[in-house]
């Protein structure tokens with residue numbers, strides 16, 4: 001079945017998204033201190049974006065004949081806020097690359113709607129990385 005690589009790639013991305021929004025929920029809940037309030041709000045807002053990305057991916061996996069498999073990474077996040085931001089900037093950038101690869105696979109599979117959506121999600125992650133980079137100062 002020609003869509004197998006694509007479905008595997010979408011499942012990998014789904015798990016990265018679920019791992020990300022679980023981590024952001026936890027980080028937003030644990031951050032304390034007035035000086036970090038904007039970082040806390042940023043994580044809370046980005047949970048909504050990442051949840052939307054995960055929902056899109058799960059729906060698309062099913063529509064392509066696959067099965068969404070959830071195996072999120074539950075490694076505890078760092079306690080230090082600057083370390084959180086540094087780690088998440090790297091992860092967001094990795095997600096940009098992942099989505100650009102998925103966009104190529106979608107194009108090869110003749111799925112222009114999926115290609116555009118993967119590019120859109122890449123742009124969302126790039127914006128997240130930029131927001132975090134600004135907060136890090």
Ligand SMILES: [Fe+2]
Pocket residue numbers: 017049050053095121125
């Ligand atoms: Fe995302």
Ligand SMILES: [Fe+2]
Pocket residue numbers: 046050092095124125128
């Ligand atoms: Fe993101």
